[in-house]
Amino acid sequence: MNKPNSDACDDENGNCKVCGHPFDPHLVIAYDSNDLAKGGEMRCQVVDCDCFQTLSFDLSDKGWTKKLNSLLKPPS
Ligand SMILES: [Zn+2]
Ligand SMILES: [Zn+2]
Numbered sequence: 001m002n003k004p005n006s007d008a009c010d011d012e013n014g015n016c017k018v019c020g021h022p023f024d025p026h027l028v029i030a031y032d033s034n035d036l037a038k039g040g041e042m043r044c045q046v047v048d049c050d051c052f053q054t055l056s057f058d059l060s061d062k063g064w065t066k067k068l069n070s071l072l073k074p075p076s
Contacts, residue, residue, distance in 0.1 A: 009042060009053060019044050019051035028055070028071040036068065 010016055010023035021044050030040035036057045044051035059065055 009055065016044060016051060018053060019046070019049050021046045021049060021051070026051075026071075028068065030057070030068075030072055033072060036065075 009018075009026075014023050015021065016023050016026060025045045026042050027045050028040060028042045030036055030038070032038045036059060039054060039056045042051075042053045042055055057065070057068060
């Protein structure tokens, strides 16, 4: 069995494990974008959803790091 990482915030369908909304509209904020090891937080942006999670980024998980980088769009 190829179980998904139990620490991942989204399930295999890309939905948030906490609130079940699609992971994509979630807002991920790193406390320090230069040092992701410090962790961060994630909020759901769906109206009336109060999903909130603190995150510790597993930088050894390449797939997650890549997703994280796409979520943490640099300010333009
Ligand atoms: Zn959520
Ligand atoms: Zn939600």
